[in-house]
Amino acid sequence: MTYEPEERLYNSKLALKILKTLTKEDKYVKEIAEDVDSTVDSVNGYLKMLRDTGMIKRSKRTQRQYYKINYEGITEFCYSHISDDAEADKRLEELEENKAKRFIEKYVRNRISEVVDMKINEFLFEQMRCDLNTTIMKHPDLEEERPDLRHLSDAISLYLNEGKGENLENLQILN
Numbered sequence: 639m640t641y642e643p644e645e646r647l648y649n650s651k652l653a654l655k656i657l658k659t660l661t662k663e664d665k666y667v668k669e670i671a672e673d674v675d676s677t678v679d680s681v682n683g684y685l686k687m688l689r690d691t692g693m694i695k696r697s698k699r700t701q702r703q704y705y706k707i708n709y710e711g712i713t714e715f716c717y718s719h720i721s722d723d724a725e726a727d728k729r730l731e732e733l734e735e736n737k738a739k740r741f742i743e744k745y746v747r748n749r750i751s752e753v754v755d756m757k758i759n760e761f762l763f764e765q766m767r768c769d770l771n772t773t774i775m776k777h778p779d780l781e782e783e784r785p786d787l788r789h790l791s792d793a794i795s796l797y798l799n800e801g802k803g804e805n806l807e808n809l810q811i812l813n
Contacts, residue, residue, distance in 0.1 A: 647687040648759045652676060654750075656684055657758075660694060660707040661751050670705065691715050707750075713743040716762045720797045729793040733786045741790060745769070767794040 647653050652674060659665065659673040671681040685705060688694040692711030697704050717739055721727045730738060745766055753761050770791040774781050781788055 644687070644691065647684065647691065649757050650684065651755060651757050652680065653684045653688060654753060654756055654758045654761055656681065656688065657693060657707055657712070658750055658753055660705060664697070664704045664706040666702040666704050709743050709747055712746050712762070713739050716742050716746075716766075720763075720793050723793075723797045726793040726796040729789050729796060733789045737786050738790050738793075741786070742766070763794055763798055767791050767798070770794075 655674040656670055659670055665673070667678055667681055667685065670685070671678045674681065685694065685696075689696060689705075693708055693715060694705050694711070695708045697706070717735075721730050746762075749765070749769070750761070753765075756765065770787055774787060774791070
């Protein structure tokens with residue numbers, strides 16, 4: 639079975655490990671490969687895909703190409719995938735785009751270093767939705783104060799469900 643590059647990236651644990659190692663400092667390929675316990679060739683392939691999606695940036699220092707995480711690029715990747723789904727986009731319309739993007743970027747910055755053994759899609763969508771719902775459950779008054787958090791959680795739920803016509807209430811942890 640062959641995967642499109644983005645699908646391969648999306649379902650990759652190695653790609654998320656690469657992002658995680660870049661949260662500490664900018665690194666060159668060999669350092670990244672050592673940190674994630676993989677080959678330079680494999681890491682190079684994922685670095686290209688991560689660059690193509692905007693999740694990392696590359697810069698040249700001396701004779702080496704250094705890579706750094708691009709939080710804005712990750713935010714754009716995540717937001718664009720959620721908003722591509724028509725039903726999810728309707729929920730996002732209830733929020734200000736900048737508010738949603740600020741939340742996503744802050745979430746990624748704060749949580750990526752804690753990620754263990756996950757794929758990019760699991761972290762960016764499933765874990766984020768779970769964390770949002772857990773936070774809302776632990777702090778019931780937060781739902782009134784920050785309805786944007788529920789809207790974002792609902793939009794992610796719809797995106798993950800890919801518009802299969804399931805009732806949104808059945809997807810939520812709390813109604």
